[in-house]
Amino acid sequence: MAEYAGLGLFLLLGSGLVALFLVLTSVLGPKLRFAEKQEPFECGEHPIVSPYQRFNVKFYMVAVSFIIFDVEMVFLYPWAVVFKGLAWYGFVGMLIFLSVLTIGLAYEWMKGGLDWN
Amino acid sequence: MMPNLDLSAISPMIFVAVGAILLPLLEVLLARMIERRRSWLGRTVNREMASTAIVIFTVLLLVLALLRTVGTFDLPVAHFNLDHPMIAVDQLTRFLNAVLLISAILTVLVSSRYLADIGMDHGEFYALLLASLLGMMLLGAATDLIMLFLALELMSIPIYALAGFQRSSLKSNESALKYFIIGSFASALLLYGCALLYGATGTVELAEIARGFDPENPLTLLGAALVLVGFAFKIASVPFHQWAPDVYEGAPTTVTGFMATAVKVAAFGALIRVVAVGLQPGAEIMYGVFWWLAVLSMTVGNVMAIIQQNTKRMLAYSSVAHGGYMLVGICVGTQSGYAGLLFYLLVYTFMTIGAFTVLAILTRDGREVSRIDDLAGLHETHPFAAIVMTLCMFSLAGIPPLAGFWGKWYLLTGAVERATAIGDTSLIVLAVVLVMNSAISLAYYLRLPVVMYMREARGADRPDATAGALQTTVLWVCALAIVLIGVVPGDFLILFGDYDLIASARVAASAVSP
Numbered sequence: 310m311a312e313y314a315g316l317g318l319f320l321l322l323g324s325g326l327v328a329l330f331l332v333l334t335s336v337l338g339p340k341l342r343f344a345e346k347q348e349p350f351e352c353g354e355h356p357i358v359s360p361y362q363r364f365n366v367k368f369y370m371v372a373v374s375f376i377i378f379d380v381e382m383v384f385l386y387p388w389a390v391v392f393k394g395l396a397w398y399g400f401v402g403m404l405i406f407l408s409v410l411t412i413g414l415a416y417e418w419m420k421g422g423l424d425w426n
Numbered sequence: 427m428m429p430n431l432d433l434s435a436i437s438p439m440i441f442v443a444v445g446a447i448l449l450p451l452l453e454v455l456l457a458r459m460i461e462r463r464r465s466w467l468g469r470t471v472n473r474e475m476a477s478t479a480i481v482i483f484t485v486l487l488l489v490l491a492l493l494r495t496v497g498t499f500d501l502p503v504a505h506f507n508l509d510h511p512m513i514a515v516d517q518l519t520r521f522l523n524a525v526l527l528i529s530a531i532l533t534v535l536v537s538s539r540y541l542a543d544i545g546m547d548h549g550e551f552y553a554l555l556l557a558s559l560l561g562m563m564l565l566g567a568a569t570d571l572i573m574l575f576l577a578l579e580l581m582s583i584p585i586y587a588l589a590g591f592q593r594s595s596l597k598s599n600e601s602a603l604k605y606f607i608i609g610s611f612a613s614a615l616l617l618y619g620c621a622l623l624y625g626a627t628g629t630v631e632l633a634e635i636a637r638g639f640d641p642e643n644p645l646t647l648l649g650a651a652l653v654l655v656g657f658a659f660k661i662a663s664v665p666f667h668q669w670a671p672d673v674y675e676g677a678p679t680t681v682t683g684f685m686a687t688a689v690k691v692a693a694f695g696a697l698i699r700v701v702a703v704g705l706q707p708g709a710e711i712m713y714g715v716f717w718w719l720a721v722l723s724m725t726v727g728n729v730m731a732i733i734q735q736n737t738k739r740m741l742a743y744s745s746v747a748h749g750g751y752m753l754v755g756i757c758v759g760t761q762s763g764y765a766g767l768l769f770y771l772l773v774y775t776f777m778t779i780g781a782f783t784v785l786a787i788l789t790r791d792g793r794e795v796s797r798i799d800d801l802a803g804l805h806e807t808h809p810f811a812a813i814v815m816t817l818c819m820f821s822l823a824g825i826p827p828l829a830g831f832w833g834k835w836y837l838l839t840g841a842v843e844r845a846t847a848i849g850d851t852s853l854i855v856l857a858v859v860l861v862m863n864s865a866i867s868l869a870y871y872l873r874l875p876v877v878m879y880m881r882e883a884r885g886a887d888r889p890d891a892t893a894g895a896l897q898t899t900v901l902w903v904c905a906l907a908i909v910l911i912g913v914v915p916g917d918f919l920i921l922f923g924d925y926d927l928i929a930s931a932r933v934a935a936s937a938v939s940p
Contacts, residue, residue, distance in 0.1 A: 398431075412451050419454040 370422050374414075381410055435504030435515040438491035438523055439563050445487040446556035452480060453549030473547065480549045481538045481896075484556065485531060492527040495520050499930065503937070505569075510631050512570040514937075518768075521934035522566035522695040525772050529688040530559045532779045532900050537680040539894035540786045544678060546592055554591075555684065558584035562688055566695030569703070571620040571630040574696060578616065578660070581692055582609050585685060589677040601676025608659065608669040616656025622649030623704075632704035639707040650705050654715060657700070660693040663753060664722040667746045671734075674742035675796075679789060682738060683782030686745045687775040694752055694771060698764050701756060702938040709759055716757045717856060723750025724863040731870045737785060737798050740870055741778070744822060747867060748774055751837060754856055758840045764935035766836035769928050773821070773833040773911060780818040780904030784811045787893045787901075801874060803883025811893065814901045816875045821908045823871040824864045829911035834864060836928060 348356050388395070388403055395402075417423060433440065456476035464471055499520045506513035513519075534552060541547045561580030568574040586609060590602025624630050626645040627638030640646055655666065662670040674682045705712060727747030734740035752774075755767025788795040788804075788811070795801060805812040821830035838857050845853035893901065911927065 409447055412447055416450040416454055419458060 367425060370417075374417065374422070377410070377413070381407075432504045432506060432515075435498075435501075436506055436513065438495045438527070439560060439567075441487045441491040441494070442556050442560045442563060445484060446553055446560055449480065449484065449549055449553035449556065452483065453553070456480070456549070476549070477538060477542070477547055480552060481534060484534050484552045487556075488527055488531045488534065492524060492531065495523045495527060499524075499933075506567075510570070511633075512573045513564065513567045514569045515567060516937040517930075517934040518695065518699065518937040519563075519567040521768055521930060522691060522771075523563050525691050525768075525775055526559060526562050526566075526688050528772075529684060529691065529775045529779060530555060532783070532903065533680050533684040533688075535896040535900050536683070536779075536783045536786050539897055540678070540680050540789060543789050544592055545594070546678070551588070551591060554584040554588050558582075558588065558684075559688065562692035565692045566699070568696060569632050569699070571624065571632070571635075571704075574700070575613070575617055575620060578656075578696075579613060581689065582613065582660075585609075585681075585689065588681045589673060589685070591681060592678050595676070597676035598678060599676075601673045604669055605673040605677075608673075612656050612659030612666075615652050615659070619649045619652025619654075619656060622646075622652065625649070632700065635704045636706050639705065641708055641711060647708070647711065650708055650712065651715075653700065653705075654712065657693055657697045658719060661690055661697070661749045661752075662742075662746050663719045663749045664726040664746060667723070667727070667749075670746055671730075671739045671742040674745070675736060675738045679738070679782055679786040679794065682741075683779050683786070686741065686778050686782070690745070690749065690752075691771045691775065694756075694767060697756065698767065698935075699938055702759070702764065713757060713759070716753055717852060720750050720753035720757055720856060721859050723747060723753060724859060725750075725866075728863050728866040728870075731867070734870070735798060736796050737801070737874075738796065740798065741781060744867070744870070745778065747863065748822070750863070751834065751860060754837050754841055754860055757856060758837075758844045758853065760840065760844050761932060761935045762836075762840040762843060764938070765928065765931040766833075766840040768931040768934050769836050770833040772927060772931070773829040773908075776904045776907040776911075777818045777821045777830055780814055780901065780908065781822070783897060783900050783904065784815045784818070787811055787897050798873060798877055799881075801877050802881035804878040806883055808893070810898070810901060812875075812878045814905045815878065817905050817908050819871040819874050821912070823868050827912045829908045832912060832928075834860065836931075 384406070385403070388399060392399055453476075456471065456479065459466070459471045460473060460476060466475070469475070499517065503514060503516040505511045506515065533555065537551060537555075538547075541551060558581050561577050561582070561584070564573065564577035565581055568577050586602055586606040589605050590598050592598035620630070622645055623635055626640070626643050626649055627635045629635055629638060658666040659669075674686065677685065701709070701712065724747050727743050727745075727750055731740050731743035731747065734743060748770075752767050752770055755763045755770065757763070758766070785795065787808070788801075801815075804815070817828065821828035824830045824834045838860060841853050841857040841860075845851070845857070
């Protein structure tokens with residue numbers, strides 16, 4: 310049981326700190342109550358709307374491009390760690406992977422996928 | 427650290443991969459040349475020239491890959507290893523790859539004109555087709571569950587996009603969405619099965635799974651069952667077939683032809699390898715499952731096909747039924763069973779692509795000839811297309827001396843041989859069901875020739891067919907293949923040297939069968 314003492318202490322401190330901040334902000338913080346502000350997620354958007362909304366397809370293009378290059382970075386980190394062991398095989402393999410991605414990027418660029426207007 | 431990389435063994439796959447990667451780039455470069463009115467060889471580049479260049483590039487790569495595959499058929503097995511075998515390039519892989527490449531080449535040749543007809547002449551079509559083809563080629567070669575799943579996804583995802591390629595058509599969109607949802611569901615089931623098999627046996631390698639396979643362990647059985655259900659979805663076998671008619675109907679016709687043939691070839695190839703290698707110790711338990719899948723697929727497919735009014739839906743149910751015939755080969759589970767299945771896949775490819783090519787040719791201004799009755803009087807407007815359609819229908823029904831008859835013949839003899847060898851009456855029952863179903867299928871296969879030859883074409887609705895030169899070539903290839911494989915089948919088929927197709931199928935099957 311003793312080895313869980315640290316975990317229990319951590320949980321206690323963590324929840325205590327959160328509770329403390331919640332209480333402090335509700336007591337000390339300045340408050341202005343009006344209808345708009347009482348709604349959840351007040352980020353300038355109305356929380357209750359029809360879900361069948363259209364949004365610009367360009368957001369999708371940006372998101373997909375972002376994910377592709379994000380994943381590329383994730384691949385590059387472990388590769389960099391074992392780079393010496395992989396030697397030329399690893400180098401050429403990553404070069405092929407990167408050139409495939411570059412061709413994809415070139416295609417997207419030339420097709421106009423990166424233009425916002 | 428240096429893995430065993432025999433690049434020459436996988437060179438056909440590399441050709442296809444290079445095509446899939448470079449084609450989008452070629453497409454945008456050509457589009458830019460058109461935009462800026464550049465000239466090449468003294469002529470201003472226009473859309474037709476661009477399309478021709480793309481088709482030539484694609485076909486060239488595919489033909490190179492096919493020649494390489496056929497040329498290396500007799501070479502010994504080559505493994506493509508990282509720390510354990512992931513891909514086996516054996517005779518089974520090479521046989522499947524050859525059939526897949528044939529299917530892809532025929533599809534590309536029909537598509538160039540068809541895409542222009544439906545106003546969707548984009549080079550991305552061929553890139554997606556090649557990406558999917560690469561997945562299929564790897565699927566048949568995968569000896570590892572991870573590779574199997576990756577290849578399956580690489581095959582499926584471009585096919586979803588291809589099904590929805592006709593963006594302006596609601597049916598095409600519906601087809602893509604349905605295929606995507608059902609396909610992802612099937613992939614998820616298969617992946618869950620793979621995970622359970624890994625959990626039960628501690629390995630992802632098929633040969634090792636066979637060693638650790640414990641038929642008493644419920645985890646193993648559940649894993650095997652989920653993997654089989656995943657495959658059953660992909661090959662559209664009853665009761666996992668409901669997506670097929672809608673998807674086949676909505677997808678662009680040439681894509682439907684490719685889906686009906688290549689996806690089946692790849693999925694059956696992988697199924698053979700999984701069943702014969704990885705799940706071999708569970709063969710007796712799975713026999714009952716495959717028996718019922720086969721009987722249901724044959725019967726439901728054929729009966730439902732009779733009542734269809736739409737040609738593509740009819741062919742979809744017919745493809746479900748043919749999946750059932752092929753499952754008989756899996757039930758037999760011997761070398762001759764698998765050889766019969768592989769031979770059937772080859773024959774089926776020619777028959778089905780031929781039928782869909784005729785339908786693709788009849789598409790004008792984006793309007794498809796969808797109803798069977800719309801084919802009335804085709805023998806007047808386009809006699810050759812009518813002849814090829816008739817040949818395909820007779821061959822699909824299994825009428826001698828066409829290729830389809832020999833496909834069924836080898837499946838039947840395989841089943842009967844096995845049944846006599848082990849004294850099992852259930853296999854005889856299966857063979858009888860197959861024969862009875864062939865008789866049922868005549869009801870709808872013969873309807874097309876009747877409509878085409880014995881009904882008057884109706885005024886403005888006359889099917890107007892002017893096939894492009896490439897499309898006519900495909901019709902010739904399919905017709906010749908159906909007739910030649912039928913007239914000089916199997917053991918005495920010596921075409922272009924010594925390509926004995928059924929013997930090749932036997933060699934391919936021997937790569938995995940016990």
